Amino acid sequence: xxxxxxxxxxxxxxxxxxxxxxxxxxxxxxxxxxxxxxxxxxxxxxxxxxxxxxxxxxxxxxxxxxxxxxxxxxxxxxxxxxxxxxxxxxxxxxxxxxxxxxxxxxxxxxxxxxxxxxxxxxxxxxxxxxxxxxxxxxxxxxxxxxxxxxxxxxxxxxxxxxxxxxxxxxxxxxxxxxxxxxxxxxxxxxxxxxxxxxxxxxxxxxxxxxxxxxxxxxxxxxxxxxxxxxxxxxxxxxxxxxxxxxxxxxxxxxxxxxxxxxxxxxxxxxxxxxxxxxxxxxxxxxxxxxxxxxxxxxxxxxxxxxxxxxxxxxxxxxxxxxxxxxxxxxxxxxxxxxxxxxxxxxxxxxxxxxxxxxxxxxxxxxxxxxxxx
Amino acid sequence: xxxxxxxxxxxxxxxxxxxxxxxxxxxxxxxxxxxxxxxxxxxxxxxxxxxxxxxxxxxxxxxxxxxxxxxxxxxxxxxxxxxxxxxxxxxxxxxxxxxxxxxxxxxxxxxxxxxxxxxxxxxxxxxxxxxxxxxxxxxxxxxxxxxxxxxxxxxxxxxxxxxxxxxxxxxxxxxxxxxxxxxxxxxxxxxxxxxxxxxxxxxxxxxxxxxxxxxxxxxxxxxxxxxxxxxxxxxxxxxxxxxxxxxxxxxxxxxxxxxxxxxxxxxxxxxxxxxxxxxxxxxxxxxxxxxxxxxxxxxxxxxxxxxxxxxxxxxxxxxxxxxxxxxxxxxxxxxxxxxxxxxxxxxxxxxxxxxxxxxxxxxxxxxxxxxxx
Numbered sequence: 067x068x069x070x071x072x073x074x075x076x077x078x079x080x081x082x083x084x085x086x087x088x089x090x091x092x093x094x095x096x097x098x099x100x101x102x103x104x105x106x107x108x109x110x111x112x113x114x115x116x117x118x119x120x121x122x123x124x125x126x127x128x129x130x131x132x133x134x135x136x137x138x139x140x141x142x143x144x145x146x147x148x149x150x151x152x153x154x155x156x157x158x159x160x161x162x163x164x165x166x167x168x169x170x171x172x173x174x175x176x177x178x179x180x181x182x183x184x185x186x187x188x189x190x191x192x193x194x195x196x197x198x199x200x201x202x203x204x205x206x207x208x209x210x211x212x213x214x215x216x217x218x219x220x221x222x223x224x225x226x227x228x229x230x231x232x233x234x235x236x237x238x239x240x241x242x243x244x245x246x247x248x249x250x251x252x253x254x255x256x257x258x259x260x261x262x263x264x265x266x267x268x269x270x271x272x273x274x275x276x277x278x279x280x281x282x283x284x285x286x287x288x289x290x291x292x293x294x295x296x297x298x299x300x301x302x303x304x305x306x307x308x309x310x311x312x313x314x315x316x317x318x319x320x321x322x323x324x325x326x327x328x329x330x331x332x333x334x335x336x337x338x339x340x341x342x343x344x345x346x347x348x349x350x351x352x353x354x355x356x357x358x359x360x361x362x363x364x365x366x367x368x369x370x371x372x373x374x375x376x377x378x379x380x381x382x383x384x385x386x387x388x389x390x391x392x393x394x395x396x397x398x399x400x401x402x403x404x405x406x407x408x409x410x411x412x413x414x415x416x417x418x419x420x421x422x423x424x425x426x427x428x429x430x431x432x433x434x435x436x437x438x439x
Numbered sequence: 440x441x442x443x444x445x446x447x448x449x450x451x452x453x454x455x456x457x458x459x460x461x462x463x464x465x466x467x468x469x470x471x472x473x474x475x476x477x478x479x480x481x482x483x484x485x486x487x488x489x490x491x492x493x494x495x496x497x498x499x500x501x502x503x504x505x506x507x508x509x510x511x512x513x514x515x516x517x518x519x520x521x522x523x524x525x526x527x528x529x530x531x532x533x534x535x536x537x538x539x540x541x542x543x544x545x546x547x548x549x550x551x552x553x554x555x556x557x558x559x560x561x562x563x564x565x566x567x568x569x570x571x572x573x574x575x576x577x578x579x580x581x582x583x584x585x586x587x588x589x590x591x592x593x594x595x596x597x598x599x600x601x602x603x604x605x606x607x608x609x610x611x612x613x614x615x616x617x618x619x620x621x622x623x624x625x626x627x628x629x630x631x632x633x634x635x636x637x638x639x640x641x642x643x644x645x646x647x648x649x650x651x652x653x654x655x656x657x658x659x660x661x662x663x664x665x666x667x668x669x670x671x672x673x674x675x676x677x678x679x680x681x682x683x684x685x686x687x688x689x690x691x692x693x694x695x696x697x698x699x700x701x702x703x704x705x706x707x708x709x710x711x712x713x714x715x716x717x718x719x720x721x722x723x724x725x726x727x728x729x730x731x732x733x734x735x736x737x738x739x740x741x742x743x744x745x746x747x748x749x750x751x752x753x754x755x756x757x758x759x760x761x762x763x764x765x766x767x768x769x770x771x772x773x774x775x776x777x778x779x780x781x782x783x784x785x786x787x788x789x790x791x792x793x794x795x796x797x798x799x800x801x802x803x804x805x806x807x808x809x810x811x812x
Contacts, residue, residue, distance in 0.1 A: 093614040103587075208809075214476075228784065229602045229609070236602070240801040241466035388787075391764070396782050405794045409769050411601065414761075415784035422778055428613040436581070439812055 071105075073435060074125065074155035076112035076148070079164030080135060083187060083222075086424035087164055088113070088131060094428060098435070106435060111155055114142035116165075125155050145173045153180045158438045159216075162427060163188050172198065178205035178215040183438065185430040187222030187423050192307070193300035196314050199307055208437070217434045222426030224251065224301045225397050225417040233413065234308050234401065243404035244309045248368040251301045253395035253418030254292040255365040257284050260392055263353050263362045265385045272349035273342040280339070284395055284418075288335035293324040295365075298378045302367040306376045309369060313376060322379025324365070356382045362390045388412060444478075446808060447498065447528035449485035449521070452537030453508060456560060456595075459797035460537055461486070461504060467801060471808070479808060484528055487515035489538075498528050518546045526553045531811045532589075535800060536561050545571065551578035551588040556811065558803040560595030560796050565680070566673035566689050572680055581810070590807045595799030597624065597674045598770050598790045606786065607681050607774065616777035617682045621741040624674045626768035626791030627665040628738040630657050633765055636726050636735045638758045645722035646715040653712070657768055657791075661708035666697040668738075671751045675740040679749045682742060686749060695752025697738070729755045735763045761785060 077088060095108040109127040113120050113135055119142040120134045128134055143151060152159045161177055163170050163186040171191035174184055175198075192199060203209030206218040224230045237244055250256045261275045269275070276293070279285050285292050299316035306313045313319065325338070326345045332338040356363045361382040366389060369376050383390040392398050397417025400410040416422045450461060468481040482500040486493050486508055492515040493507045501507055516524060525532045534550055536543050536559040544564035547557055548571075565572060576582030579591040597603045610617055623629045634648045642648070649666070652658050658665050672689035679686045686692065698711070699718045705711040729736045734755040739762060742749050756763040765771050770790025773783035789795045 090614055094612070227609075227613075227778075229606050229786075232605070233602050236600075236798070236802040236805070239467070239805050240798045241463055242798060386764070388761075388764075391759070391761070394782050405600075405798060406789055409767050409789060411786075411788035413602075413784075413786055416779055416782060425609070425613045425615060425778060429609040432609070432612050437809060 071438075072107045072109055072157035073438060074109050074111045074152070074157055074159045075162065076152055076155075076159065077110070077162045077164065078114050078142075078167075078170060079162075080113055080115050080131070081164070082420040083423045083427070084115075084164035086420040087162060087427050090424050090428040091162075091431070094431070109156070112143075112148070112151070116142070119143060121151065145170065145176075149173070149176055149180060149182070152177070152182050158183070160185060160431060160434055160438075162186065162431070163191075164424075164427065166190060168194065174198075174218065175201040175205045178202065178218060181214075181216050183207075183216035183434045184218045185427050185434060186218075186220050187226070187427055188220070189223045189297075189300045189304065192220055192223055193303040193316050196307075196312060217437055219430035219433055220304075221430050222423045224304055225399055225413070226419065227422040227425035227429065228397060228399070228413050228415050228417060230399050230413055231304070231308065233411065234305060237401060237403055237405075237411075238309065242406075244371050244401060245404065246368060246370055246402040246410075247305050247309065247399065248366060248389070248402070248410075249399035250364060250389060250392055250397055251298045251367050251399070251417065252292065252365070253397060253416070254279060254285050254289075255298065256392055256397060256417070257282075257395040259362075259364050260394065262349070263356070265362060265390050269353075271343065271346045273339075273346050276342060277339065288338075290325055290332075290335060290338055295321045295323050295378050298365070298367045302369060302376050302378055306369045306371075309371050311369070311371065311374055311376070319376040320379065321377070324380075352380065360385060364389055364392075388414070444811075445480045445482055445530035446811060447482050447484045447525070447530055447532045448535065449525055449528075449532065450483070450504075450535045450537065451487050451515075451540075451543060452535075453486055453488050453504070454537070455793040456796045456800070457488075457537035459793040460535060460800050463797050463801040464535075464804070467804070482529070485516075485521070485524070489515070492516060494524065518543065518549075522546070522549055522553060522555070525550070525555050531556070533558060533804060533807055533811075535559065535804070536564075537797075537800065539563060541567065547571075547591065548574040548578045551575065551591060554587075554589050556580075556589035556807045557591045558800050558807060559591075559593050560599070560800055561593070562596045562670075562673045562677065565593055565596055566676040569680075569685060569687050590810055592803035592806055593677075594803050595796045597677055598772055598786070599792065600795040600798035600802065601770060601772070601786050601788050601790060603772050603786055604677070604681065606784065607678060610774060610776055610778075610784075611682065615779075617744050617774060618777065619741060619743055619775040619783075620678050620682065620772065621739060621762075621775070621783075622772035623737060623762060623765055623770055624671045624740050624772070624790065625665065625738070626770065626789070627652060627658050627662075628671065629765055629770060629790070630655075630768040632735075632737050633767065635722070636729070638735060638763050642726070644716065644719045646712075646719050649715060650712065661711075663698055663705075663708060663711055668694045668696050668751050671738070671740045675742060675749050675751055679742045679744075682744050684742070684744065684747055684749070692749040693752065694750075697753075725753065733758060737762055737765075761787070 098106040111125045113131045118138045160183045168190045205215045208217045263269045299321045303316045367378040398414040400412045402410045471479040486504045491511045533556045541563045578588045581590045636642045672694045676689045740751040771787040773785045775783045
């Protein structure tokens with residue numbers, strides 16, 4: 067019978083996704099420590115928000131992170147100090163970054179080199195400069211360089227908990243030829259266009275649908291952060307790189323912004339929302355043009371691997387196309403490959419939300435724990 | 440830099456799936472041995488068909504398995520002898536069972552206990568008696584008993600290379616509540632009903648569609664082996680067990696056979712095919728009844744986890760339902776869970792064929808190699 071193993075856990079971010087993750091972590095930890103033959107003890111040694119943190123110099127585990135964090139007056143550790151703290155923690159260490167912070171992402175190579183594994187939904191780590199991508203996967207034990215560092219997994223950086231990244235990796239690793247990746251990669255854009263132009267007909271004015279989406283909490287606080295297409299561009303950058311393309315950044319290929327040129331200078335989200343109805347006519351034209359051909363408009367991203375082309379923007383789809391038939395705020399991702407032929411491998415479902423995003427992170431943690439013998 | 444590792448590979452079955460797998464193995468091996476920092480040498484020490492085998496007493500690797508196997512006059516090793524041979528092989532050993540043989544499946548617990556890992560699309564290992572299921576996962580290092588044995592993976596036992604089993608496992612492991620699993624689990628049944636009653640209307644007589652499917656090679660040599668529903672029942676047994684239900688066998692729940700009672704006594708597949716048109720009237724009635732309600736008939740399987748119910752048979756679906764809109768011989772699997780809410784997590788694509796089935800096996804092999812440090 068092998069000796070019980072201890073794994074130290076550090077979690078940055080305790081908001082929407084972070085909170086759900088910490089609940090799932092509690093569930094996972096209680097199962098793992100009960101394994102009759104190979105128990106693993108997950109010890110929560112660090113939790114931080116942007117304002118405060120909880121941790122002990124002697125690495126004691128926090129069993130009531132929620133109340134302890136509320137009561138805490140300790141500021142979070144700066145990244146170099148966090149790295150020093152974690153490297154001396156008992157057993158192996160896993161850092162869970164539930165933020166979308168670029169500065170933390172930039173520090174991944176350093177953490178990985180020190181043997182700290184990382185699981186994260188943080189898109190910025192994998193969709194910023196190609197240099198950062200290379201540095202991360204050169205340092206990681208499961209990267210191209212097969213370094214001696216920690217492991218890194220980021221399933222939730224595309225499609226939340228949907229098995230998108232693991233599936234793409236497997237296609238590539240087993241020698242399939244990925245020809246095209248296409249889909250709806252944003253829950254916000256999915257909801258907007260499924261409401262703006264439902265397959266069954268009808269739908270409201272575009273600005274009204276944006277307002278509804280904002281009111282339902284389906285957009286960022288400032289909807290321009292969804293409408294500029296950058297979120298989708300980041301996800302396409304990640305998928306294109308996994309498929310073997312050297313995409314320099316999410317702004318190095320054509321991305322269609324749904325922010326009208328005339329509104330680019332708006333000084334606030336409020337002003338933008340007030341003026342958006344002026345442009346409903348343009349969107350209605352698009353809708354009618356698609357309708358004439360028996361089609362609907364959707365905001366999609368695609369990667370043409372052999373051509374090395376990535377693009378993000380509006381496209382028209384036949385009403386019988388799976389992308390047209392999407393519901394609610396679901397994502398859909400289609401992999402066209404040599405093996406799968408004319409009918410792609412399709413993955414579909416909720417691609418946003420705390421619980422499903424956290425599920426991808428927790429699933430990645432399970433993978434890391436299996437590898438950390 | 441870690442020392443290069445050698446892993447011994449034994450492959451049973453070199454027909455449709457086996458041949459594709461061996462080609463993918465060649466691709467994988469050539470990549471793994473080139474890793475600059477952590478090369479792995481996959482050594483092919485045994486390949487067998489039902490009639491002959493190739494292996495060397497000194498465990499030399501076979502680099503031209505195809506021609507060597509053709510030239511071989513050596514019979515395959517009996518399972519106890521194979522087990523003895525493999526247990527003494529250099530490095531860790533992985534057995535790839537590309538058959539659908541029950542006798543080989545019954546020997547899995549023995550292989551696993553001896554530290555031999557198994558990857559396989561063989562449904563019979565996981566859908567026969569519950570006792571065999573328990574014995575396998577008690578012995579396996581990645582099973583419920585966390586034994587000290589080999590690892591076992593069987594992604595291709597449901598939906599070929601589609602990420603069905605890995606996704607279900609992750610939902611369960613991360614604490615989601617799986618409520619219902621529903622889908623089309625047979626490429627043959629998919630093709631038959633997509634042709635018999637297309638959403639757009641039309642379609643031929645049922646017996647004619649069976650004949651077309653048989654001529655195209657989409658059915659077993661004897662189509663009754665598809666029409667009896669047992670193949671789908673085996674897949675549902677596997678998924679239900681993974682979701683936590685103690686399903687005793689694939690015949691312990693309701694399975695609708697499409698073999699008319701009157702034809703159960705046919706002595707041959709030919710006689711069956713000749714007489715099947717007598718029953719086209721019954722199938723046409725079903726079709727018209729569905730059509731009246733704006734629906735189509737499909738052959739599906741489902742697991743209701745809270746109720747502990749598994750069933751396989753014909754059901755009607757609205758024409759807008761993803762199951763109705765399936766194309767060709769694609770499979771579709773929908774997971775309804777607490778986290779995913781009203782809109783299920785859906786996986787869709789080719790669920791049969793040598794290349795995609797082998798891909799699931801090769802993907803599993805990659806997982807095992809990661810775990811075999």
